[in-house]
Amino acid sequence: MTTISLSRIDLRHDHVLMTHELRAAGYDDRDITRMTRRGDLHRLRHGAYTFGAYWQGLDETERRKLVAHATLRSARSPAALAGPSAADLYGVPVWDMGDEVHLARLDHKAGRRKGGKVQHRGTILAEDITVRGGLPATSGTRTALDMIALADVPRALVTVNGLLHAQETTPELLARRAAAMRYDPNTATAPIVLGLADGRCESAGESLTLHLAWRQHLPRPDLQVLIRDRSGRVVARVDFAWPALGVFLEFDGKEKYRRFRRPGETIEDAVLREKRREELICGLTGWRCIRLVWADLHHPERTAARIAATLSGERWAA
Template identity: 40%
Template sequence: MIEHLTDDLGVVLRRDLVAAGVDDNAIKRLMRGGVLVRLRHGVYALTSLWSAASERQRHLMLARGVMTLYGDDVALSHTSAALAYGAPDWQVPTDLVHLTDLFAAGERTQARVRHHRGTCRVPDLTRMHGHWITSPARTALDSASILDRDAAVCVLDWFLRQRLTTTEELSMVVAGRHAWADHLGLTLKVDHARDGSDSVGETRTRLILGDLGLPAPVLQLEVYDVDGRLAGIVDFAWPEHGVVVEFDGEEKYHRYRRPGETIEQMVLREKRREDRIRELTGWVVIRISWADLRNPTALRARLERHLRPAAA
């Protein structure tokens, strides 16, 4: 078997297979036998791992192979770098691996790779898995430059939440690339980014609230009891109106589950937290979900009943 020739993601290059005595005819037999799958010219993966992988994981497998194939002439960049850091993949295309050529090669797309030409300074690069990758701030901005607004802000918010960059650093880097064609659009996307959204759903909720013309909420407001103990943190709050909005997404119920806790136990604990917040504040707690985000008009009507004085 050839598992010992693959890396931790199950990826292997043709040149490494040939060097180990597995010639092209043997590679073809391994593909026909369902052992290997070809990702692109010169890059293969174990079929068992590829078949079980998500679209995100498959992209990272292809990216790993491409980076190994190209070596230190390129840096993983844009959305490929963002996914490698762990950023969300909502509305992020995964069909092409994005590279920035470090020696001013031309822009082109071939063999499932998008080659970008851009100047990379020392602060713009770091190392990951033995390869060059653009720095967090550069990655966040490069990704935002090729994504639609909402997906771009989701990525920017994630980098801020992970403390991999700051709004000040993002603004500084954007100011330094004022001559780039995407400067204005990118500046607007950065202006929408906030440190305080804990998920894609929360970022999208915040953007939709702004698009609807509703007043800006306080993000991640901490609520304390009379003894000064933290009773809970709410996603969105309008203290002047006594209104709280909590976004219910599957990610939240997995992220905040305690070791050994079932989903049912977590939901009950979340309900007790919500009841405690109502008891302490007397505020209205409104829960919304992805379905609400797909119907902004109905969402606005639902919220304006409580926020009408400020929204008028």
């Protein structure tokens, strides 16, 4: 039975194995087919594979990044990762953008969409291209503007906020480049996205909550508001707050509990600690708390009515 030997494989390319590399290591096409069927190899795209066990251990974002790497290695013309594929490389949130790999063509030829790959043609400045993790990619600023051109407002906002939070771009850089591109019909929503953009958002859920408040004509909240005890010591920080109205809002996504869970602490322990934290905040400020989860974002009108009722001091009846 054919088995794959690590000692015969060149692993310089982050576990992306091209067909010609497997052949050079002594595996013929029948070996490759057998190993793929057996699960020793996983096919990323035509002519590109990775180890099956390695693939199984990756999360959704890591899988997209690996496929993007394979696509870049397979490209027949010079290109750089762009849009959501570049955002994945930067490690910032990408929401509901599908699994296609997006590339910026650097040869000025026509763009095309085929085989899970979207090639974009456009004016690329020298400052628009960088290298991240050994791979060419559009800069943080260019990636943000490309997301505005590719996606609707909420999807674009998620990634733009992520890039701002990661300090891969700045509001000033975005405003300057957006002004230069204002006649591009694909960037018509840029004023909306950039007007909403706030790098203090720490997750996709927080960005979408900010968008919901704008879309449903709610007062714009303050973000990442510090809570102090009687001595002035900071004891907590809340996602959103309307201090003048005596309300704060927390978005409870799964990533929040994973991110802040202490060593040895279960999810249940983290939830209980969060409840005690809420009680502390309410006791210190006298504010009322609103908690949102992902399901609430799927019902924006109902969620907005609940927030509006709390802001006005009314009792919410679901």
